[in-house]
Amino acid sequence: MTISRSFALLLLLIPVLLFAQTADNKTPHAPGMGRGLLLKSINVTAPFKMPALTVPDFSNCVQIRITDLGAMPGDKEKNALAISTAIDRANKAGGGTVIIPAGEWLTKKIQLKSNVNLHLEKGAVLLFSGDPADYLPAVHSSWEGMECYNYAPLIYAWQCRNIAITGEGTLRATMNIWQQWFSRPPAHLESIKRLYNLTWEGRPVNERRMVNDTAHLRPQFIQFNRSENVLLEGVSIINSPFWTIHPYRCSNVVIRNIRVYAHGHNNDGIDPEMTQNMLIENCVFDQGDDAIAIKSGRNPEGWRSKMPSKNIVIRHCTVKNGHQLVAIGSELSGGIENIFVDSCTVLDGAKLNHLLFIKTNERMGGYVKNIYMRHVKAGHIDLGILGIETDVLYQWRSLVPTYEKRLTPISNVFLSDVSATEVKFISRILAQPSLPVKNISLTRVTAGNVPKQNNIHEYVSGFRMQ
Structure with a gap:
């Protein structure tokens, strides 16, 4: 290539290079x-x-x-x-x-x-x-x-x-x-x-x-x-x-500034499944089921994909009705990690079971880890702030047998500055003796009225509340 042709080509490229930089x-x-x-x-x-x-x-x-x-x-x-x-x-x-x-x-x-x-x-x-x-x-x-x-x-x-x-x-x-x-x-x-x-x-x-x-x-x-x-x-x-x-x-x-009203059966608001790198912000949910339910496939479907749901941030959202603010599972066989719920509000009078509910069963496998919730406010909640249950099978319990048993390791769940006006419990964690839930931290997690005990636990290792 001659010098003059090279110089001409450089002149053509300069606007592109400047655009890419600025x-x-x-x-x-x-x-x-x-x-x-x-x-x-x-x-x-x-x-x-x-x-x-x-x-x-x-x-x-x-x-x-x-x-x-x-x-x-x-x-x-x-x-x-x-x-x-x-x-x-x-x-x-x-x-x-x-x-x-x-x-x-x-x-x-x-x-x-x-x-x-x-x-x-x-x-x-x-x-x-x-x-x-x-x-x-x-x-x-x-x-x-x-x-x-x-x-x-x-x-x-x-x-x-x-x-x-x-x-x-x-x-x-x-x-x-x-x-x-x-x-x-x-x-x-x-x-x-x-x-x-x-x-x-x-x-x-x-x-x-x-x-x-x-x-x-x-x-x-x-x-x-x-x-x-x-x-x-x-x-x-x-x-x-x-x-x-x-x-x-x-x-x-990225899902932002939307409003959802859906009160039929299974009417979750948003269900990220085997999805990564996601932001949900400034949304309003009025649901017949979970506002946000994070999933990653059921049984072999999730095991074969090896595609966890991860790196999901949920912030500045409002829930008017729903089963949970955020549910994790029960379809989580591909794994779920790195979830951050920040500065959300559940309106007083909403029909809600939990703010955060992690649910799985002996058939799911997968894993759940690194779940964070902070600066969340709610009114009355029918059950509690945090629920973790490892024997949630719904209709599948009687439809099919357990073909292969795979428990779900659950660890590193951190809640801070979360409050509700009235709950039945602060946390209820029901795990299995062979695989306890590990490393749960509640910092300034409070409710105005808890009629019985704050925490109901079976097989939990490393629980801290301060």
Whole structure:
């Protein structure tokens, strides 16, 4: 190469090099990204080493309004087609925002693609059909820690990068059919028993097809599946067939400033599962089940993946109702570690069992370690502040036998500056004689009224309360 050509090439590279050095917490384009899409870095403080999180920034991307593609209020088919077409165009552009304008838009399932932001303007309502047929064909999903082909989540992302759902609008599920599926009749129980046995046998996921007339395995509302650089911000979510938000085998996930109202069966708010490097902040939960439930697969599913849920920070959240502020398990066979719950509030009058509940059983294996909770305030709690139980089997106790016994080591749980007005106990820890729970520390953990004893313990080693 001649000197003049080298000098010309250097001149071309200078703007790129300057951008890379001076961009404020943003990184240049990755392969497949258009010029307008950037990645933003978020630093999060935690009591453990917490990697910086990466989320997409669509502020300079092309915007595509669904009304320009034929969307019409009340027309499910046209709306679904317009949303799908807009997502395709945004994806092919290497980055784009699909705009849902004010008004109510009835639709079917939505499948996101990489480099796409689904944005709901203020006053926009995406109303999802209640017809199960609108969530077919079946997709690679999961049910209570076991992978299978099931009805598509209402919003589904499969192996995506740089995706977002943002805005001030509302996502609402129509519940007329799903709520009929809340019960667990014998046919449903036989179907989940069949799925359980298929996972034990190691059968391929494409052989675990659970969509039939009797299984009635309800889909999640939002599932990010095997995706990275995920942002969910600002929206309200009302009703859900099953778990509301399910980041599954994901990394770099930020969920903030959302509001969830869902009071059906199994209506957890957020269920991170085998997911790493995650921030949940400034969210409001009004749930029929756990506000946040951290999971990592059931039995062989979790053992084979060896993919723990880890590095998850939950801060400045408010719970109006729910079973627990944070639950860990019971599906935790892949392990759970490095969880930090900071500065959260449970409103007085909320229906709550625990602030922190760690639950497992003799079949789960996995592990739980390095769990931190600080600066949490609550009113009346039906049970207690901290619960740890190692014999929680629910319907599985009678459905199937214990094929293989694997206990769950639980250690290093630290609570500080946590208070409630009234509880039945401060802590209840029920472990096994062959594997005690280890290293539990409660510092300034108090309740205004404890009618019986503060701590109810079986097989605990290294408990400190000060």
